[in-house]
Amino acid sequence: MERNRKREGLLEKTAQVLDLPGDVVAGLPRLELTGSRELRMENHKGILAYGSQEIHISGGKVVFKVRGEDLELKAMNASQLLITGDIAAIELN
Template identity: 45%
Template structure:
């Protein structure tokens, strides 16, 4: 009988989540609480399900997305609307990066 390990349990869960998300035709992050990001041109960006602000200035806004950090770079960046789960960033957006 094969012995189960914690890593194999996590792989099994990830595979099941991938199967379910594919069957429902939705991104797997939607099932695991990942952040949803919407960019409107280069002037507005919304982030749903963020976990908090890590850095905020005119040129860079860093938000925690749980297991990823969302880095928005630009000029005259502003947090127009901010709630515990939702952030709306305006300004001249020149780049978005994701770091672990």
């Protein structure tokens, strides 16, 4: 437990010194939703399920369930992805 706290403190200090967002330094998932038509995600851990009405994305400790119509994975690499379509909801589990 104490080791995790020390690590979190070090990551926070690093983020402050380098003027970076803490979530980026810690490798946490970061979502950017543009209207209801486009979702960008950084620091994902992979696609768990894929369909035109639902896409499940691993964020490490949390699973993101993107629900909607005509969903499509437009681009993906090891750390980022782009989903387009009519996004109705994003659930965290």
